[in-house]
Amino acid sequence: MGKLKLSVIGDEKPVKVTIEISANLYRDLTDYAALLSAQAGQPIPDPKSLIAPMIERFIASDREFSRSRKTERVGTSQPA
Template sequence: MAKLKIGMLPDDKPVKINLELPASVHRDLVAYAEAVARETGQKISDPGKLIVPMVARFMATDRGFAKLRRVAYSRETGEG
């Protein structure tokens, strides 16, 4: 079985998300939640809870975004 990028979700206070997803993206999100449940044994009753860790992981691994943040940080602090 393939190793998923999202693992166990922390047990934390729920966050309300209000957005519209295309039906195809919602189906994929539900399928991903089912895959996470099979791999981790953690039932995910609300697939929307995957959105935050997915977005966080995406931003953390986006090299272009990391470069922009470094440039912005160096401008703000005068470093670099």
């Protein structure tokens, strides 16, 4: 098995956001959590705790977003 894109989930002060996801996506998150647990040798994390790191990883890996952000100074607002 190859290396997963996520690693150990950091413990940061969260900003609460409520979302709805499909049952299929939740099953995928549950499966991903189990694989992450096996790979990291740690207890299975709550699948919901994977959502924020996955979004962070997605945004960090989006080259066009990064390029636009540097040139246009987009998204300088801070969370409430």
